[in-house]
Amino acid sequence: MLSTDERKVLEIKVLGALPGVAGYTAVAAFLGPDLARQMPTYLYPLQLAQWMVEQALLQPSPSIFVKMVRAVDDLDAGAASISTLANRLDADPSGWVPLSDATNPDWRLEADPLEVDELGSPFLDREGFRRRLPRLGAEQGPGCLLVQGDKGAGKTYLSRFCRRLSAQRPGLRVGFAEIGGAGTGLPPQEPALRLGLELGTDMARRPRSHASPDSYARYLASWIAAWTSTPSALPALAILDQEHETTVSDAVHTFVQELVRQIQTDPATHARLRVILLGYDHELLRQAGLEFDAYTLEYIEAHHIRQWLARRFPEKPEYMYEDAVDMIIAESASMGVDRLRGLALCTRMATTAFLD
Structure with missing residues (x-):
């Protein structure tokens, strides 16, 4: 429902609305008692604000999200789109898409x-x-x-x-x-x-x-x-x-x-x-x-590197993969560092040829 930038704006606004040491009472005022009881203890206040926003976005209805936006809305122009969304959802909750449904990660x-x-x-x-x-x-x-x-x-x-x-x-x-x-x-x-x-x-x-x-x-x-x-x-x-x-x-x-x-x-x-x-x-x-x-851990060989390049940069001429693999193996062998570290660094270097 929110863009990455909008979500960051809301997190900062929630952070600003929290007391210096936020406990159950402060969190419950935003999320309600049930979610507040699940509050982890974080090292940094921003992590808590990020968790609170995530919990609001994960809910099956927009009520907590709308309540959160209204609690921190100070008519800042940077949050206008968030306020507009909250007002629309308050009038018509059927447009709400929970975060878990919106992301729908692919686990393959x-x-x-x-x-x-x-x-x-x-x-x-x-x-x-x-x-x-x-x-x-x-x-x-x-x-x-x-x-x-x-x-x-x-x-x-x-x-x-x-x-x-x-x-x-x-x-x-x-x-x-x-x-x-x-x-x-x-x-x-x-x-x-x-x-x-x-x-x-x-x-x-x-x-x-x-x-x-x-x-x-x-x-x-x-x-x-x-x-x-x-x-x-x-x-x-x-x-x-x-x-x-x-x-x-x-x-x-x-x-x-x-x-x-x-x-x-x-x-x-x-x-x-x-x-x-x-x-x-x-x-x-x-x-x-x-x-x-x-x-x-298996030994990383030339065909592993070839497979990675083909997945990262599909449908390139075969000679590009072969040249890159040869360079990666030769360069990493002369670096004098841990083998995988050298392979990773040289693979990063080889990717520049595929970006032209």
Whole structure:
């Protein structure tokens, strides 16, 4: 119903109408008590305003949207089109199209984004990984996906793709945190709080610190499992990344394993949450009696790059694809960086030839 620019205008106006520290009462004044009870705790006020506008646009009737516009309408010329729309919908609600219906995202693999950011960084192949992500209509798995691969194979790159996918698929929420650190490793609250902030987990329910790191880790896992909501039927994705040559503390291992265990033993949690572990030790999961779906990153070869170029720039002469692939492989081999990073950079460079 709203253009991107109109939606941004409304978000800014809602932000300006909120008190410095917005709580249940302030949100309920806009959305009503039922939606206000679902309010996540956000780090930044703008994130809360964006969530409020999204909730208004998702509703089956325009009543909350109309109420919101009228509450913030200050006759600013920049909001004239929004006010006009609200007045029209108030007079004739049959013209309302909820956000979920208006976007109608395509969940097929073929519709997945080809790039991971606005710069055009390519996501080369990885179909095996993409098939294992939550999608509308997809089969349920064990709730834990373990991704393995050598250094430079692109494990961390997967999290960037998931964020991009989330931006294009309404209702898919993604959180990311690193679990490895220097020396003795991170305390459990470091990845747990980062994950909770990105997933919109209710911060008011987070557990108090505990003298026992192991007990604290279990409480944190229970908090993420119980108080992470999702705005759709899709479970949220909790991505935990163990970089090569980093140390994972015992308490963080407890946090990871307890989170997976709660997903696998509680159907309600399984419906709301999935865990993706990047580079984690599969033996530790087995020893803990936990199930997981294992995926090893395949080696990116010339035909993968050719397929990506053909999808991104269809119906070009064959020689253009062949020349680009040869250049990408030759240039990336001499860069002296992680292989996938080099391939991605050189692929971006090669795309310039297709834009003329």
